Amino acid sequence: MAHPPLPPIPLEVAQSRLLALVEPLRVEHVDLEGALGRYLAQPLLARRTQPAADVSAMDGYAVASIPADPRWTVIGESAAGHPHTGTIGDGEAVRISTGALLPAGASAVVLQEDIAREGDAIHLEGSAPAPVSRHVRHCGMDFAEGTQVLPAGIAIGPAQIALAMTAGHKHLPVHRRPTVTIIDSGDELARDPEVCPLHQVPASNGLMLAAMMRGLTAETRRIGPVVDTMDALIGAFDAAGDAEVIVTSGGASVGDHDLVRPALEAWGAQLDFWRIAIKPGKPLLVATRRRANGRPQVIVGLPGNPASSMVTAFHFVLPLLRRLLGAAQPMATAITTRLGADVPATGARREFLRAHWDGESVSPVVLQDSGALAAMAASNALIDRPAHTPALAAGEPVSIYQLQNG
Numbered sequence: 592m593a594h595p596p597l598p599p600i601p602l603e604v605a606q607s608r609l610l611a612l613v614e615p616l617r618v619e620h621v622d623l624e625g626a627l628g629r630y631l632a633q634p635l636l637a638r639r640t641q642p643a644a645d646v647s648a649m650d651g652y653a654v655a656s657i658p659a660d661p662r663w664t665v666i667g668e669s670a671a672g673h674p675h676t677g678t679i680g681d682g683e684a685v686r687i688s689t690g691a692l693l694p695a696g697a698s699a700v701v702l703q704e705d706i707a708r709e710g711d712a713i714h715l716e717g718s719a720p721a722p723v724s725r726h727v728r729h730c731g732m733d734f735a736e737g738t739q740v741l742p743a744g745i746a747i748g749p750a751q752i753a754l755a756m757t758a759g760h761k762h763l764p765v766h767r768r769p770t771v772t773i774i775d776s777g778d779e780l781a782r783d784p785e786v787c788p789l790h791q792v793p794a795s796n797g798l799m800l801a802a803m804m805r806g807l808t809a810e811t812r813r814i815g816p817v818v819d820t821m822d823a824l825i826g827a828f829d830a831a832g833d834a835e836v837i838v839t840s841g842g843a844s845v846g847d848h849d850l851v852r853p854a855l856e857a858w859g860a861q862l863d864f865w866r867i868a869i870k871p872g873k874p875l876l877v878a879t880r881r882r883a884n885g886r887p888q889v890i891v892g893l894p895g896n897p898a899s900s901m902v903t904a905f906h907f908v909l910p911l912l913r914r915l916l917g918a919a920q921p922m923a924t925a926i927t928t929r930l931g932a933d934v935p936a937t938g939a940r941r942e943f944l945r946a947h948w949d950g951e952s953v954s955p956v957v958l959q960d961s962g963a964l965a966a967m968a969a970s971n972a973l974i975d976r977p978a979h980t981p982a983l984a985a986g987e988p989v990s991i992y993q994l995q996n997g
């Protein structure tokens with residue numbers, strides 16, 4: 592890795608290069624609870640039809656028809672889990688509960704609120720269902736056996752798990768969880784925030800990064816803080832073992848003690864790119880190393896400033912993990928909202944302003960220094976400001992990314 596200083600590259604170019612380095616991990620079958628937070632590896636086909644037969648959507652009376660003189664005799668009951676076994680004819684009704692099978696011969700359900708009953712004799716007092724099948728859920732209304740209920744690559748959340756179970760599945764095919772080793776690097780970093788002299792700062796980035804990855808089910812391991820020497824860094828890379836992804840924080844810039852790049856080189860990794868035209872986060876680097884199994888190990892070197900680490904983890908590490916997990920859409924998606932305050936013009940780098948979004952408008956927090964953690968903790972969004980754009984006034988539309996920040 593001899594490095595003529597490379598010009599910073601645009602965000603999307605860098606993201607595409609990073610994602611092109613890996614493929615989704617191998618497929619495994621896990622139980623439904625274990626599938627939460629992961630991505631479906633193959634399209635899911637229904638193994639049953641839902642509802643499996645016509646069922647009632649309301650509590651009332653199932654009837655064969657609604658005659659001009661709407662009177663019926665109750666001949667039995669169909670309760671949820673206890674179907675009525677006979678067939679009903681004209682003038683007959685079956686007491687029915689929500690979710691119970693419609694008896695053979697029934698075509699409508701009349702709400703119990705619309706019925707007057709004396710003994711087994713009932714008559715319509717309110718309104719008849721319109722259309723007549725209004726309170727009936729027909730066989731296959733939700734899905735039919737053999738049809739695709741979920742596409743490959745979809746995120747598996749609570750509704751997907753419920754659907755999979757209802758479609759007759761106990762297990763789901765998902766991609767293996769990625770293993771990630773997170774390395775805090777820097778002589779100034781203290782492991783213990785209660786024992787932190789003036790020249791030190793608590794090593795909070797590793798903790799924050801692991802927290803960001805938790806929602807994606809990644810298996811994280813933390814190393815460090817590691818001191819700024821080649822030997823210590825190479826030792827930390829070795830200790831990362833077979834992790835699919837190594838994330839370092841700090842030491843990515845151009846200072847005399849920023850050794851992540853040369854240490855990666857000495858360790859045998861290949862630099863893929865270094866420096867992105869974004870603010871914060873410019874010194875981000877990505878390198879790869881071939882593992883014994885022939886698959887690449889990807890190293891993402893994040894800048895040490897906390898806001899830079901968070902923004903680059905958001906735009907690079909999380910999409911990389913989603914790609915390894917088999918997500919159809921690994922990138923974060925932006926939404927459009929309007930500004931609650933003016934924002935200044937931008938320069939050569941695309942900027943991601945830490946901001947607070949209240950659901951209606953978004954305002955940048957006052958302190959945009961990439962070392963400002965209190966300001967970052969007051970943010971729940973990033974305002975996306977393209978490079979070389981003029982100032983914008985409150986009320987104008989902007990793109991934002993939502994952060995899972997408290």
Ligand SMILES: Nc1nc2c(c(=O)[nH]1)N[C@H]1C(S)=C(S)[C@@H](COP(=O)(O)OP(=O)(O)OC[C@H]3O[C@@H](n4cnc5c(N)ncnc54)[C@H](O)[C@@H]3O)O[C@H]1N2
Nearest residue numbers: 775794795796797840841842843844849873894895896899
């Ligand atoms: N002459 C130049 N100086 C700098 C440039 C440049 O282009 N020319 N880039 C600046 C930018 S932009 C950034 S961002 C920083 C990032 O540099 P590093 O990745 O080398 O980060 P460090 O110098 O190691 O640390 C920066 C800052 O962050 C704190 N830090 C580091 N690691 C952690 C951690 N694990 N937990 C909490 N805090 C951490 C560290 O103490 C420093 O205060 O470089 C600029 N400089």
Ligand code: MOO
Nearest residue numbers: 871872873899961
């Ligand atoms: O890019 Mo640095 O990340 O501005 O602070």
